[in-house]
Amino acid sequence: MSELASTLKNAKWEHFPHVADVGVRGFGKTVAEAFEQAAQALTAVITHAAIEPKLRVEVSCTAPDLEILFVEWLNAIIYEMAVRKMLFSRFAVTINGTRLIGTLWGEPVDIARHAPACEPKGATFTALKVAADRDGTWAAACIVDV
Amino acid sequence: MRVPAIIYADENLIRDMDDKVYEQAANVAMLPGIVQASYAMPDAHWGYGFPIGGVAAFDADQDGVVSAGGVGFDISCGVRTMLSGLKVADILPVQKALADSLFRQIPAGVGSTGAITLDTVEMDAMLSGGARWAIARGWGEARDLERIEENGTMTGAMPEWVSERARERQRREMGTLGSGNHYLEVQAVAEIFDAKVAGIYGLAENDVVVTIHCGSRGLGHQIGSEYLRDMVIAASASGISFPDRELACAPIKSDVGQRYLGAMRAAINCALANREILGHFATRVFAHFFPGNSLSLLFDVSHNTCKVEPHMVNGKRRQLFVHRKGATRAFGPGHESLPVPLRSAGQPVLIGGSMGTGSYILAGEASAEQKAFSSACHGAGRAMSRHAALKQWSGRKIQDDLRTQGILIRSPSTRGIAEEAPGAYKDVAAVVAVAEHAGLARRIARLRPLICIKG
Numbered sequence: 001m002s003e004l005a006s007t008l009k010n011a012k013w014e015h016f017p018h019v020a021d022v023g024v025r026g027f028g029k030t031v032a033e034a035f036e037q038a039a040q041a042l043t044a045v046i047t048h049a050a051i052e053p054k055l056r057v058e059v060s061c062t063a064p065d066l067e068i069l070f071v072e073w074l075n076a077i078i079y080e081m082a083v084r085k086m087l088f089s090r091f092a093v094t095i096n097g098t099r100l101i102g103t104l105w106g107e108p109v110d111i112a113r114h115a116p117a118c119e120p121k122g123a124t125f126t127a128l129k130v131a132a133d134r135d136g137t138w139a140a141a142c143i144v145d146v
Numbered sequence: 147m148r149v150p151a152i153i154y155a156d157e158n159l160i161r162d163m164d165d166k167v168y169e170q171a172a173n174v175a176m177l178p179g180i181v182q183a184s185y186a187m188p189d190a191h192w193g194y195g196f197p198i199g200g201v202a203a204f205d206a207d208q209d210g211v212v213s214a215g216g217v218g219f220d221i222s223c224g225v226r227t228m229l230s231g232l233k234v235a236d237i238l239p240v241q242k243a244l245a246d247s248l249f250r251q252i253p254a255g256v257g258s259t260g261a262i263t264l265d266t267v268e269m270d271a272m273l274s275g276g277a278r279w280a281i282a283r284g285w286g287e288a289r290d291l292e293r294i295e296e297n298g299t300m301t302g303a304m305p306e307w308v309s310e311r312a313r314e315r316q317r318r319e320m321g322t323l324g325s326g327n328h329y330l331e332v333q334a335v336a337e338i339f340d341a342k343v344a345g346i347y348g349l350a351e352n353d354v355v356v357t358i359h360c361g362s363r364g365l366g367h368q369i370g371s372e373y374l375r376d377m378v379i380a381a382s383a384s385g386i387s388f389p390d391r392e393l394a395c396a397p398i399k400s401d402v403g404q405r406y407l408g409a410m411r412a413a414i415n416c417a418l419a420n421r422e423i424l425g426h427f428a429t430r431v432f433a434h435f436f437p438g439n440s441l442s443l444l445f446d447v448s449h450n451t452c453k454v455e456p457h458m459v460n461g462k463r464r465q466l467f468v469h470r471k472g473a474t475r476a477f478g479p480g481h482e483s484l485p486v487p488l489r490s491a492g493q494p495v496l497i498g499g500s501m502g503t504g505s506y507i508l509a510g511e512a513s514a515e516q517k518a519f520s521s522a523c524h525g526a527g528r529a530m531s532r533h534a535a536l537k538q539w540s541g542r543k544i545q546d547d548l549r550t551q552g553i554l555i556r557s558p559s560t561r562g563i564a565e566e567a568p569g570a571y572k573d574v575a576a577v578v579a580v581a582e583h584a585g586l587a588r589r590i591a592r593l594r595p596l597i598c599i600k601g
Contacts, residue, residue, distance in 0.1 A: 017531045019164060019191050046256060064379055075371050082315050082364050085257055109257030116256035117561040119325035121219040122371035124194050125378060125391040145219045146326050
């Protein structure tokens with residue numbers, strides 16, 4: 001059940017319910033696109049304000065399977081947001097097997113403009129699922145502890 | 147299930163509890179080495195492997211496990227309450243200015259800047275020393291140590307097991323409040339239930355206290371994430387599967403189990419140091435408004451930890467690894483670890499409610515030892531999701547409504563205020579009444595908020 005989905009054209013992410021925290025889910029024609037969209041959902045947990053894609057950050061991670069890789073991807077974004085004090089609005093993901101290379105674009109947090117609502121602590125293994133449905137659309141989801 | 151799952155709640159709380167609480171409490175009861183029972187406190191709700199409000203103890207000599215999910219992402223998140231020596235009448239004339247000053251002086255929320263930067267040497271010293279380190283650096287008072295669990299320093303911390311990424315996340319975050327349900331509140335003692343113990347704790351009606359709720363910040367979150375991943379991968383590699391991957395744990399005596407315990411204890415020290423520093427910042431602000439004033443620490447409790455404690459089980463004393471995930475230690479009267487001035491009363495148990503409804507101070511009961519390894523609830527617990535709260539309430543309106551009730555809220559985000567709306571939480575009065583009825587901890591005082599700073 002979706003609580004909030006982006007209403008932008010072609011946007012493919014949503015939040016889903018969890019009592020204490022937030023579920024994020026991204027959809028896409030490929031796994032990589034689903035991961036990118038889930039990253040949009042992660043940003044939307046913090047703010048709905050516009051974020052300028054001014055600065056670029058590269059991340060990479062590996063994991064034994066796609067689902068753990070998804071958790072690692074979100075945690076890599078959470079780490080970069082925390083240490084750089086940035087928010088990100090554009091994401092590009094390449095996945096080779098279970099190795100991910102990602103690019104994030106964003107800007108430093110502006111408290112007045114972005115008014116961040118909460119701070120993600122980490123992506124969890126709860127409600128964790130990365131799978132394609134029958135028509136080939138990929139979905140990547142998990143609960144994020146905020 | 148190796149042991150029963152026991153939930154402490156009344157009929158209303160049970161009815162409103164999400165089904166995941168039962169599932170998770172039962173899953174925990176299946177873990178190796180679990181002793182006596184898998185417990186859920188009156189404020190229990192859906193957690194990560196363990197229910198939030200979950201308590202479970204393990205015996206290392208019986209292949210007992212340690213679980214990163216059983217501690218949580220905010221290691222040693224906890225609460226401290228400090229006495230001010232002031233009355234409500236002293237605060238009211240300066241309430242707005244005090245709120246604004248606290249909001250400026252206490253770094254809170256995403257994008258806020260801490261005033262303290264730690265180099266490698268200081269980081270290691272903080273991870274080993276906890277609140278003792280903070281006091282030695284000039285933040286806080288030596289007299290605070292006996293009022294903090296573990297006397298302010300968690301032994302067995304192993305900074306070498308804390309990763310570079312965890313350290314980087316914390317390097318400029320000491321003395322910051324965080325966001326979400328973390329807060330600093332100036333509160334009034336609204337009601338006394340037990341005058342004798344209130345007197346021992348130093349509480350009287352209309353006294354003003356300062357309460358801080360926060361944890362181990364980015365360092366704790368990073369350690370939680372990394373070791374949860376390591377335990378999931380290690381379990382999978384050993385061919386062990388869990389009904390819920392978040393339940394992933396490791397034998398206490400295993401390599402990853404020992405590394406996690408060392409890192410987790412370092413994170414506990416980070417949280418104890420952080421609350422000591424924030425307490426010092428609050429003391430400075432109060433001294434500015436009330437020259438000569440100083441805040442004194444009643445007690446500092448943690449509610450996301452795994453601690454080695456001696457407990458009586460079937461008449462035999464055993465050393466157990468007690469996980470409390472969103473649950474508070476609640477030692478009863480006479481316990482040897484309590485400071486002498488508080489020993490006859492039992493340990494203060496500080497229970498946060500929500501912004502508008504207030505909090506409670508309880509005292510641990512001796513009966514809690516047999517009921518739940520001396521544990522009690524930790525707060526009201528959420529009753530609805532953040533998004534449902536956002537749909538139902540406007541942060542601005544909540545702020546205005548609470549102002550008319552004499553409660554000043556300061557936050558960088560009105561959306562954050564809505565997500566933390568009083569109505570989004572369970573009834574804390576019901577939760578503490580059940581805790582008392584169950585013999586876990588009894589009510590000593592109710593506090594009402596005057597000022598709430600949140601990130």
